[in-house]
Every structure is written in C-alpha cells, then in structure tokens.
Amino acid sequence: MYKTILVPLDQSQQAESALVIAASFARLLNASIDLIVASSVGLDTEEHEQYLQKVAGNLDVPIGKLEVCAGNDPATTIVDALSARPDALLCMSTHGRSGLSQALLGSVAEAVIIKAGMPVLMVGPEVSDHVTASLEAMQVCLDGSESAAQLIPFASDWAKKLSARLWLVEVQPVDNKAVENLDIVESGYLALAGERLRKEGIGAEWEVLHDTHVANALVRFHEQQPVSLIVIATHGRTGISRMALGSVAMQVARHAKSPVLMYHPQAH
Secondary structure, three states: OOOEEEEEEOOOHHHHOHHHHHHHHHHHHOOEEEEEEEEOOOOOHHHHHHHHHHHHHOOOOOEEEEEEEEOOOHHHHHHHHHHOOOOEEEEEEOOOOOOOOOOOOOHHHHHHHHHHOOOEEEEOOOOOOOOOOOOOEEEEEEOOOHHHHOHHHHHHHHHHHHOOEEEEEEEEOOOOOOHHHHHHHHHHHHHHHHHHHHHOOOOEEEEEEEOOOHHHHHHHHHHHOOOOEEEEEOOOOOOOOOOOOOOHHHHHHHHOOOOEEEEOOOOO
C-alpha cells in the first residue's frame, strides 16, 4: 500500500502535531517515516538537520530519510519531495508557524493537494494526540458526483487492507423543497454502493444527512459514530463540491477530531 509516510515540518509544535498520526499510520501500514523541512533558500541547513535528527530520535517507528529541502515555495517543495517517493503517503498538519505554516488551511494546503496528484492526510488542530492502534471505521463523504464516486474504490482498498468498516455519508440541504424525493434517490445511490461493498466482504453502512452546513454535519457524524478517518474529495457536484478546498473539505479538516484524507479526483 504505502511504504513511507512523509511528514513536512517547520520546527513548530503545530506542524509536529502530525507526527503522532503519522506514527500511528506507519504502524498500521508497516511503513517507515521520512521527515523533511521545507526551508527557504539561504537558511541554516545544519540547524534544520539537527532538528530533524532530534525529532526522529523521539519517534518509536522506523525512520527513513531526513531531508532539508530548499525552495522559496513551500507547497512546491513539499510536492517535489513527495514526487520523489512514489510509494509515500503525505501526512501534514493544517497549521504551523511560517513558510510551511503560512495559511496552511488556505493557499499552501490547497496548492499541495492539487499539485500532489495523490491523497494527502491532513491533521487539524482538533485531532487528539491519542490515536487507537487500529483503524476501525472510515467515513467516506459522497455527493453523487463522478468525482466523489472515486472515493469508493479508494476507501474500499484501505478497508480491505486494514480490516476497517466504511460509513458512506451524503449531506443534503434542509431547505430543499424536494428534499424528501431527493432523499429517496440519494439513499438508493448510497445503498447500492454499500451493498456492492458488502458483496466484497467489506462492512458498510450508509446515511443521508440533512443540514444547511455540510461541513458541520460531516464533523458531527464522525463524532457520533465514531470513525477514525474521514475520506473526502476536494471537489464534486454540490455541497462538498462548491468551493470544496476553501470551504467544506478544509472546514472538516479544521474541526474534525480525526485526521482527514483529502483525495483529489485526478489522484489515483
């Protein structure tokens, strides 16, 4: 699946918050961790190298490469490091101090996800330091679009390898006059997808939620179940689809207590 978990750091505690999640996934996937610092050109490389060695020494999982990557654009630097590791999963904090940290819930994170062409595991400020040793359930956020539908085979692959259950979740606005009929249509769509997953031997459930705030509904649902990982596309048809990076997907990452796996529709 993945042999490496790549974690970008910037010497801030906020960026380091991704390390706990990265270590948990490294254990689940039998992977090692690579640490990088996306450094501005001209900064003290030796200082960054010493920092990475110190961080690596505090981790109880296999460590691969420690790398200081110079560049003026943090997003491009991170993506270049990921591109050099085709078997790696990028795990990064959604907030930090500078450079890497600058507006991570905005331009940098958005640029990383789009440029990466691969799924990115985002760790928001509400994610707990305590992560269970197993990934029991995953929440797959759908909206009926072809783009979001790509999440299903991707998530099912994870579910099979990690023996996890899947929750397929759709959010519909409560102020839609045709919500009752739409509910029936979407329930049928989710049920069909869920039944197919069950035939593959994957535990699957589904739910249509009604709320004017899509992100809030998705976050509340994951807390009620609960689920260990949220999987969401960065754009689709409606709700999740409209301004997904700037709105729904990033809002979910900001407020969820579980990490969020951002899946760009072209990434597979």
